Amino acid sequence: MRLSPDENIFWQYGFVVLNSTIVTTWVLMLVMTVGSILITRKLKLEGDISRWQGFLEIIVTTIQQQIKEVGLHNPHKYVGFIGTLFLFIAVSNLCAILPFYEPPTGSLSTTSALAVSVFFAVLYYGIAEQGLVGYLKSYVKPTFIMLPFNMISEISRTFALAIRLFGNIMSGTMIVGILLSIVPFIAPVIMNILGLLTGMVQAYIFSILATVYIAAATRTRET
Amino acid sequence: MDSMTVIAMVSIITAGATIAIGSIAPALGEGKAVANALTALAQQPDASSTITRTLFVGLAMIESVAIYCLVISMILIFANPFWNHVISQSVGK
Numbered sequence: 001m002r003l004s005p006d007e008n009i010f011w012q013y014g015f016v017v018l019n020s021t022i023v024t025t026w027v028l029m030l031v032m033t034v035g036s037i038l039i040t041r042k043l044k045l046e047g048d049i050s051r052w053q054g055f056l057e058i059i060v061t062t063i064q065q066q067i068k069e070v071g072l073h074n075p076h077k078y079v080g081f082i083g084t085l086f087l088f089i090a091v092s093n094l095c096a097i098l099p100f101y102e103p104p105t106g107s108l109s110t111t112s113a114l115a116v117s118v119f120f121a122v123l124y125y126g127i128a129e130q131g132l133v134g135y136l137k138s139y140v141k142p143t144f145i146m147l148p149f150n151m152i153s154e155i156s157r158t159f160a161l162a163i164r165l166f167g168n169i170m171s172g173t174m175i176v177g178i179l180l181s182i183v184p185f186i187a188p189v190i191m192n193i194l195g196l197l198t199g200m201v202q203a204y205i206f207s208i209l210a211t212v213y214i215a216a217a218t219r220t221r222e223t
Numbered sequence: 224m225d226s227m228t229v230i231a232m233v234s235i236i237t238a239g240a241t242i243a244i245g246s247i248a249p250a251l252g253e254g255k256a257v258a259n260a261l262t263a264l265a266q267q268p269d270a271s272s273t274i275t276r277t278l279f280v281g282l283a284m285i286e287s288v289a290i291y292c293l294v295i296s297m298i299l300i301f302a303n304p305f306w307n308h309v310i311s312q313s314v315g316k
Contacts, residue, residue, distance in 0.1 A: 069276070160287055167290035174297065205283040208276070 004170065005102035006109060021107045028092055028104070059087070063207075070208060071215040078214060081121055085114060086207035093169060093199025096192070103199070106169040108162065115162035118210045119154070126217030135217065161209060168202050169195075227309050234303050238296035245292030252285045 008020035039052040049057075063083045067075040092105050104110045126135040139150045172195035179188045224232075260278040264271055 069273075163294060164283065164287040164290055167287070167294045170297070171290070171293055201279065201283070205280060208280055209283075212280070 004107040005104065006107050008102070020102055021104045021110055024092070024102065025104045025110065028088070028095070032087065032091060059083075066208070067211055070211045072211060072218070078125070078211070082207050082211055082214075085118070085210055086203050089114070089165070089203035089206055090200060093203060094196060096173070096195060096199065103169050103173070105165055105199075105202075106173055108166045111162040111166040114165070114206070115158045118161060118213065119158045121210070122154075122213050122217045125214050129218035138217070157209075157213070161206065165202055165206055168198055172198055227313065230303075230305050230309055234299045234306060238299040241292050241296045241299070246289045249285050249289040253282055256281055256285065 005020040005024070009017055010020065010023060011018040036056070039050075039056055042050070043053060044050075060079065060083065063086060064075040064079050067078055067082060072078055089105055092103050095101050096103050123135075126138070129135075130138070140147050172191070176188050176191050176195065179191055256278065260274055263274050267274075
């Protein structure tokens with residue numbers, strides 16, 4: 001049994017490998033980007049807005065509101081990064097209802113890439129908000145003894161982000177696969193529905209945790 | 224027993240033991256978290272959105288411990304590096 005969609009190889013030339021994860025990721029990115037461009041081509045401020053514009057507005061304002069509730073007071077700056085994380089993970093998990101589709105988030109390479117980008121985003125926003133010295137000072141708070149522990153927690157939470165998303169999505173597909181060989185009639189459908197729920201919750205968790213980490217890094221001294 | 228049998232046996236037993244022992248603590252922790260969240264919800268229904276969000280984030284944190292165990296047992300069963308090594312050795316012979 002295959003553990004991840006990485007091993008489903010379409011085309012290979014030397015060390016360049018085109019596997020199912022890469023193809024699915026790019027197709028999803030293409031669909032989402034072209035869809036957003038088509039919708040946002042004719043934006044209107046007044047009068048009757050189109051249904052799709054209303055749909056996108058709901059998504060964007062909800063994400064901004066969630067970011068604000070977690071504690072970032074200027075959600076405009078962060079909605080690009082966090083919203084992208086949430087939408088990509090949510091769409092790639094929800095598309096699991098399509099036949100012959102393997103979620104790219106069920107591969108450890110995709111989730112590690114997302115987690116590493118969160119790691120660097122925390123560095124970037126932290127330095128942009130507090131300055132290099134101010135950000136480095138946050139590592140020796142409350143005392144100097146905490147320096148190694150702060151660094152370990154920074155690394156380990158990146159691993160935790162990657163493994164959590166990978167484990168949840170991979171176990172969802174694997175449970176459906178195992179059930180198909182035991183009770184192939186109704187039970188896989190129920191587990192698939194549960195997998196959809198888990199996928200949405202995991203997308204929410206991933207983006208909320210990224211927001212919490214960024215909020216912790218950008219917190220200024222007076223608050 | 225040759226080394227192949229020992230590796231297969233130890234891998235399977237460890238995979239079962241990992242998920243069995245490793246899910247005890249997260250199950251207890253999640254039960255406690257949900258129970259306390261329900262108490263808080265019953266006392267303060269106004270703060271339900273904050274409580275629910277914090278509960279979900281906390282549950283995911285607790286759940287990830289169980290997920291680590293699941294990943295390790297899956298690796299032991301489906302992608303065991305030691306087993307692959309033994310297989311490649313015996314094929315090469």
